Amino acid sequence: MAVALLSACRPPPPAAAPLRSRRGAFRTSCSAQRAKRKLLELISEEDRGLRTQKDATKRDAIVNAIESMAVIGRSSITTGDSLSATWRLLWTTEKEQLFIIEKAGLFGTSAGDILQVIDVKKRILNNVITFPPDGVFFVRSDIQIASPQRVNFRFNSAVLRGKNWELPLPPFGKGWFENVYMDGDIRVAKDIRGDYLIVDRAPYNWTE
DSSP: OOOOOOOOOOOOOTTOOOEEOTTSOEEOOHHHHHHHHHHHHHHTTSGGGTGGGGOHHHHHHHHHHHHHHHHHTTTSOOSSGGGOEEEEEEEEOOHHHHHHHHHGGGGTOOOOOEEEEEETTTTEEEEEEEETTTEEEEEEEEEEEOSSSEEEEEEEEEEEEOSSOEEEEOOOOEEEEEEEEEOSSEEEEEETTSOEEEEEEOSSOOOO
16 A cells, blocks of 8 residues: 655755646655655554554654655645545544544444545545445545645535445534645645644545
8 A cells, every 4th residue: 555665866966855847746856755765664564553553652753754754845835736636545643543444343344445535626625434345434525725735624524325325424623734745646744633644646536
């Protein structure tokens, strides 16, 4: 599930930094590639964050790596059209998501991909937890771009769906998150509660 580690590269020229090409893709400096490689190595055996909950030292190391990525991405725009994608969870500190991943077995199933589906132009965000082969829980949100890196969101509905049934649930909150780093492969975010999220671009598009 993790993104493949990056190959070595030559030292960048002075003041090299993440750049956006005309097509919206990101070209990253070698310093960014090294920081990204370190971050992905740190989370590679963490079971999307479940193991990190019991290892404060590892959590601190991952958070420090995230902060390094934030420094690299501090002048970049991460709320443009390139944010629109189906993003797949690699690692998080969000207790609600980790609880569902951990306890899914109590309901005779297991959590599949955990997704964020974002459409900037339509101002839509769906948070999705899949339960293969047929189950899914998703929360619909409206979003508003607040700054070059901040997105405000407001939940407006939630649905728990099985193969032949569907249970609507009420909306329950609002907040914001900041994409502190984003490139053509991964996105690193921090939210209003101080939780962290690392996602990659899924190889498919999720739709309701």
